[in-house]
Each structure stands twice: as C-alpha cells, then as structure tokens.
Amino acid sequence: MIVRPEVFEEDHLPRRLLHRENETQALLGALDPGTTGTERGHAMLSGPSGVGKTALTRYCCGELRESRDVPSAHVSCLGATPGTIVRRTLEDLPDGPDDVRHNVPRATVVELLRDAVPSSAVVVLDEADDVPAVAIGELSAVRGLSLVVICHDPEAWLSTADRAIRERVNAGAHVRLERYGVAELGDILERRAEAGLEPDVVSRGQLERIADDVAGVARNGIQSLRAAAELAAERGHSKVRPPDVADGYDRARREIRRAILESLPLGHRLLHALVRDAGEITVGALHERYDRVAADVFYGTDTVPVGERARRNKLRKLVDYDLLDYAGANRHRVYWPTEPNLTVPDDAVQVSTTRICGRDGSENSTER
DNA sequence: ACTCCACAGGAAGGATTGGGCA
DNA sequence: TGCCCAATCCTTCCTGTGGAGT
Numbered sequence: 001m002i003v004r005p006e007v008f009e010e011d012h013l014p015r016r017l018l019h020r021e022n023e024t025q026a027l028l029g030a031l032d033p034g035t036t037g038t039e040r041g042h043a044m045l046s047g048p049s050g051v052g053k054t055a056l057t058r059y060c061c062g063e064l065r066e067s068r069d070v071p072s073a074h075v076s077c078l079g080a081t082p083g084t085i086v087r088r089t090l091e092d093l094p095d096g097p098d099d100v101r102h103n104v105p106r107a108t109v110v111e112l113l114r115d116a117v118p119s120s121a122v123v124v125l126d127e128a129d130d131v132p133a134v135a136i137g138e139l140s141a142v143r144g145l146s147l148v149v150i151c152h153d154p155e156a157w158l159s160t161a162d163r164a165i166r167e168r169v170n171a172g173a174h175v176r177l178e179r180y181g182v183a184e185l186g187d188i189l190e191r192r193a194e195a196g197l198e199p200d201v202v203s204r205g206q207l208e209r210i211a212d213d214v215a216g217v218a219r220n221g222i223q224s225l226r227a228a229a230e231l232a233a234e235r236g237h238s239k240v241r242p243p244d245v246a247d248g249y250d251r252a253r254r255e256i257r258r259a260i261l262e263s264l265p266l267g268h269r270l271l272h273a274l275v276r277d278a279g280e281i282t283v284g285a286l287h288e289r290y291d292r293v294a295a296d297v298f299y300g301t302d303t304v305p306v307g308e309r310a311r312r313n314k315l316r317k318l319v320d321y322d323l324l325d326y327a328g329a330n331r332h333r334v335y336w337p338t339e340p341n342l343t344v345p346d347d348a349v350q351v352s353t354t355r356i357c358g359r360d361g362s363e364n365s366t367e368r
Numbered sequence: 369a370c371t372c373c374a375c376a377g378g379a380a381g382g383a384t385t386g387g388g389c390a
Numbered sequence: 391t392g393c394c395c396a397a398t399c400c401t402t403c404c405t406g407t408g409g410a411g412t
Contacts, residue, residue, distance in 0.1 A: 307400075309376095310400055329408060330407060331409075
C-alpha cells in the first residue's frame with residue numbers, strides 16, 4: 001500500500017509548501033540579501049509543535065540557495081551549549097569543515113566561521129527556547145550572517161536579548177505559524193497520499209477526518225496517515241478503512257515517542273523504564289528503585305549510576321520529550337509514563353528492572 | 369504559628385575526555 | 391610525555407517551596 005515510504009519521513013520536503021505562501025514570502029523577504037549581497041535582519045519563527053516551522057525554514061533556505069547562492073546552516077539547539085551552537089553552525093555551512101573538535105577555543109571557531117561565511121549566509125537555530133539570546137551574540141556579530149530563531153515563546157526569548165540582537169530582529173521579521181485548518185491540512189495529506197501511497201486507497205473524507213482529529217498539526221497528521229496505511233496493509237485491506245484510521249493515531253504517537261526514547265542514553269531509558277513499570281511512582285520510590293537496579297543495569301556498559309541531582313535533570317528531559325508526565329509539588333510529586341507500554345528493543349533495562357522491581361510496581365512498598 | 373521534611377532547581381566547581389602542541 | 395584547553399557531565403551546596411505534623 002505504501003509505495004514511497006520516504007514521503008512520510010520527517011525530513012521529506014515537498015516541492016511547494018501548501019498554505020504557507022504568506023509566511024514564505026515574509027521569511028524570504030527578511031532574509032533575501034538582494035542584489036547587493038549584504039545581510040538583512042534576523043527572523044523569529046514561532047508557533048506550536050508540528051506545524052511546519054522547520055520545513056518552512058528548510059524550504060526558504062533552499063530558495064535562497066537556488067536564487068541568490070546564499071548558503072545556510074541548520075542547527076538544533078536542544079540541549080546545546082553556546083559553544084556547541086557556534087561549532088555546529090561552522091560544521092553545517094558548505095564552506096566549513098565537516099568536523100570541528102570540541103576543544104578548539106570558541107574564539108577560534110568564530111574566526112573560522114567568519115572565513116566560512118561569504119557575503120551573506122543564513123543560520124537556522126531550531127528549538128532555541130533554552131538558549132538565552134545573549135549566548136548567540138557571537139553568531140549575530142558575524143558579518144553577513146542572518147539568523148532564523150525558531151522558538152515557542154518569542155517574547156520570552158527576546159527578553160534575554162541585548163539591544164543589538166533586538167534591533168536586528170526588528171529589522172527582519174517575526175513570522176508566526178498557526179495550526180492548519182481542516183481543509184488546508186486535508187490538501188497537504190492528499191498530496192502526500194498521491195506521492196506515497198497506491199492510487200485511490202484513501203478518500204478525501206478520511207484525510208479531512210485525520211486533519212480534524214490531529215487538530216491541524218501537520219506532523220501528527222502525516223504520521224497518522226502513514227500508520228493508517230500500514231495497518232490497512234497488515235490487515236489485508238485493499239483500501240484504508242475507518243478502523244485503520246482510528247487505530248492509526250495511537251500507532252503514530254507511539255512511534256514518535258519510541259523514536260525519541262531509542263535516541264536517549266541508557267541512564268534516561270532506565271529512569272523511563274522504572275516509571276513505566278511502576279505505572280505511577282513518587283520521587284522517593286523512584287530513587288530507591290534506581291539505587292537497587294542501577295549497578296545491575298549498567299554492568300558491562302560505559303554508563304555509571306548518577307546521583308539524585310543528576311537524575312532530576314534526566315527526569316526533566318524525559319518530561320520535555322513528552323515521555324513522562326508528573327503532577328504535584330515537592331514530596332507529593334508523582335511521575336507516570338505518557339505511553340504506558342512504551343518499550344524499545346533494549347539491552348539490560350527491561351530484564352533488570354522487571355526482575356528486580358516487578359512489572360507492575362506491586363512490591364512498591366519502600367517509599368520514603 | 370511554627371518547624372520539619374522532601375523535593376526542585378540554580379550556582380559553583382571538580383573529574384573526565386580527547387585533540388593540539390612543545 | 392606532559393601540559394593546555396574547552397566541553398560535558400557530574401556532585402555538592404544552597405535556597406525556595408509547600409504540605410504535614412506538632
């Protein structure tokens with residue numbers, strides 16, 4: 001049923017971005033150096049997750065590369081330090097080195113960056129919320145470099161910026177992406193279905209139903225369409241049926257989370273497994289279980305058990321990634337998994353936590 | 369009203385890692 | 391070989407918070 005799986009991949013970029021014409025023009029207008037070749041302002045790009053912020057920047061960067069020969073870099077700022085961001089920028093530019101050692105002084109990296117930037121270039125800083133604006137001052141000061149800052153709360157981000165950066169943003173553009181309407185996302189899904197599925201296996205009505213159910217979030221809609229098609233094929237259906245669509249949402253959401261969990265280090269996966277196996281767990285009980293299984297789980301790996309303070313940071317990251325959720329303050333805080341049965345084809349985590357703690361948290365009697 | 373307790377999270381500094389260099 | 395440098399991840403220490411207990 002799926003003839004071109006790559007059409008449903010996260011990084012698939014269509015030839016034309018549907019229903020983002022105004023936003024595309026605004027961003028291109030802010031970043032296009034024109035015939036003079038000098039830089040313009042910086043751009044802010046905001047909006048909810050999954051509405052195409054990254055796709056829009058990639059599309060515009062492609063346009064600028066084609067029409068003006070402007071190179072670009074795309075840097076994910078999630079968990080990155082200011083030094084990492086400068087280094088990744090240099091590595092991602094076409095004229096930059098492929099690999100910059102992490103012990104190269106930052107001032108040297110900035111110098112190399114100046115050499116790698118021709119008359120103008122664009123750097124996209126994705127997921128920049130946790131990176132204070134002052135931290136990217138070095139990037140902002142590189143002549144010819146325009147920044148596109150993607151964040152969820154542009155006002156909060158700008159409040160951490162110095163005057164020079166704010167002036168550059170004011171000279172550029174602030175583009176806010178809203179969720180798609182049902183018909184708009186229906187159009188987008190229709191294009192994907194035409195490109196990636198066998199002909200006429202899914203109806204326009206089904207696509208609009210998906211668009212409505214995912215509340216206009218393109219990423220979820222595209223993944224739900226793929227999941228529905230996979231389920232239809234597995235069930236031997238010649239066309240996508242309503243139950244395939246209905247069951248596709250859960251599969252799509254689970255697959256997105258599973259991919260994130262798989263990408264995390266063993267220490268994070270252990271904490272997730274402990275919370276998942278307990279179903280719901282207090283912080284004190286979680287620490288107690290961690291202490292009990294950590295040596296066993298980490299044996300023979302290059303990971304070592306960490307203290308409670310470091311675990312709190314990992315837990316916060318798991319919440320940020322929507323793998324765990326919590327409620328309550330202080331000693332009353334409890335964690336639970338957002339996906340009760342989410343597992344990865346894993347290592348020692350499953351075996352050890354299940355063997356030592358039990359699968360359902362039933363012997364969870366040693367709370368503090 | 370007060371103290372205690374368990375926890376979150378910021379700040380500071382230490383240990384480690386790994387490439388460069390004399 | 392030993393030192394330097396920068397990044398990363400960690401621990402320790404600390405303050406703040408808010409419910410529980412007295």
